[in-house]
Amino acid sequence: MAAADPAAAPSQPEDSTSHGVRVVVAWLVLSAIATPLVAIYVGPLIPPGNGSVEAQGQTFSNQVMTALLTPVLCLMAVFFVYGLLQFHAKRNEVVLDGPPIRNDARVQLLWIVITTVMVLFLAGFGTYELLKDGAGGGQGPNPIALPAGHQSAYPVQVIAQQWAFTYRYPRLGGMESNQLVLPTNTLVVFHVTSLDAVHSFWAYQLGVKADANPGVDNVAYVTTKGPLVFNVHCAELCGLWHGYMFDNGRVVPQSQFNHWAAGALALYASIKPFVNRPTDKGGAPFAYSYLPQPTGRAG
Numbered sequence: 001m002a003a004a005d006p007a008a009a010p011s012q013p014e015d016s017t018s019h020g021v022r023v024v025v026a027w028l029v030l031s032a033i034a035t036p037l038v039a040i041y042v043g044p045l046i047p048p049g050n051g052s053v054e055a056q057g058q059t060f061s062n063q064v065m066t067a068l069l070t071p072v073l074c075l076m077a078v079f080f081v082y083g084l085l086q087f088h089a090k091r092n093e094v095v096l097d098g099p100p101i102r103n104d105a106r107v108q109l110l111w112i113v114i115t116t117v118m119v120l121f122l123a124g125f126g127t128y129e130l131l132k133d134g135a136g137g138g139q140g141p142n143p144i145a146l147p148a149g150h151q152s153a154y155p156v157q158v159i160a161q162q163w164a165f166t167y168r169y170p171r172l173g174g175m176e177s178n179q180l181v182l183p184t185n186t187l188v189v190f191h192v193t194s195l196d197a198v199h200s201f202w203a204y205q206l207g208v209k210a211d212a213n214p215g216v217d218n219v220a221y222v223t224t225k226g227p228l229v230f231n232v233h234c235a236e237l238c239g240l241w242h243g244y245m246f247d248n249g250r251v252v253p254q255s256q257f258n259h260w261a262a263g264a265l266a267l268y269a270s271i272k273p274f275v276n277r278p279t280d281k282g283g284a285p286f287a288y289s290y291l292p293q294p295t296g297r298a299g
């Protein structure tokens with residue numbers, strides 16, 4: 001075999017194999033096997049799990065998205081492996097590149113159509129999932145994604161401060177507790193606020209994450225399911241002890257919730273009106289947001 005002469009025009013390698021058909025067939029077969037396996041076994045492993053109706057919705061979204069990206073990933077893998085096996089240079093062989101391909105209308109059209117459809121579908125799907133029930137995210141003081149029966153949702157206020165969360169129960173006379181306890185199978189509306197820096201209330205297994213800003217009532221809905229112990233973390237860097245700003249919450253049956261509420265009310269009865277909000281050193285009445293007065297940090 002003659003060595004390539006740089007002066008000679010390179011000839012197109014002769015190859016009658018339908019590489020494109022092979023790649024597409026391998027891709028379709030691999031995708032048909034991998035996509036259902038990923039949707040069924042991998043998607044549900046991605047957090048937050050099924051701790052609440054909203055968390056379940058997020059897990060479903062993860063299933064849909066991992067199922068959609070599997071064929072894309074399969075195409076990359078097949079293309080890469082096939083290219084590596086078929087087109088690598090053999091020992092002592094000079095490989096000439098083929099002529100450049102320009103302006104292949106079919107490839108361009110296919111590329112634009114497929115990517116546009118995928119992106120638009122995901123945008124529509126994501127918007128629908130967000131609007132369906134609030135999806136567990138904080139929506140500010142005037143939520144637009146209102147779940148069915150939101151008027152009768154059980155309100156719980158989450159008050160963040162450096163470096164702890166406290167919980168206030170308006171239906172228990174504004175009783176404030178360092179424990180977050182919720183009844184099972186109940187639509188709960190969190191009113192998330194802060195006394196000082198910007199924090200974020202992240203009730204991980206409930207699929208709830210809402211910013212906590214001073215002077216703002218950030219509303220987030222969640223529908224509890226069965227009994228559950230869940231983690232609460234601050235998810236916004238809020239100062240020196242941010243990393244220690246976590247606790248556990250509990251979802252318990254209604255009777256147990258009533259029992260806990262009665263006990264907490266009795267425990268705190270002697271220190272009514274329950275709290276030492278900085279707006280009023282003697283205890284502020286319940287409100288959906290607080291501002292540190294006069295301008296200093298709460299403490």
Ligand SMILES: [Cu+2]
Pocket residue numbers: 160161162163198199200234235236237238242245
């Ligand atoms: Cu914080």
